[in-house]
Amino acid sequence: MRTQTAAKTRNVVRTDGKVDEQILKVGFAAIGLSSCAIGIWALASLLGGMVASGGPLALAANWLKAILVP
Numbered sequence: 001m002r003t004q005t006a007a008k009t010r011n012v013v014r015t016d017g018k019v020d021e022q023i024l025k026v027g028f029a030a031i032g033l034s035s036c037a038i039g040i041w042a043l044a045s046l047l048g049g050m051v052a053s054g055g056p057l058a059l060a061a062n063w064l065k066a067i068l069v070p
Helices: 018-053 056-068
Strands: none
Touching: 018 056
């Protein structure tokens, strides 16, 4: 006669310090992604300004006119 027994297994997961590390990783990723998005937006704005004004020199001249002329 054969008898089958069920083996009891117990998995214990310890996450004492791991939660803080994951929160830091998510925070760093969020800051990095937002910085990239701001940089891309700024570059697109500068390129759009150059195209609208006629080139980089015209952009600088128009910017100086806007700042210095009352």
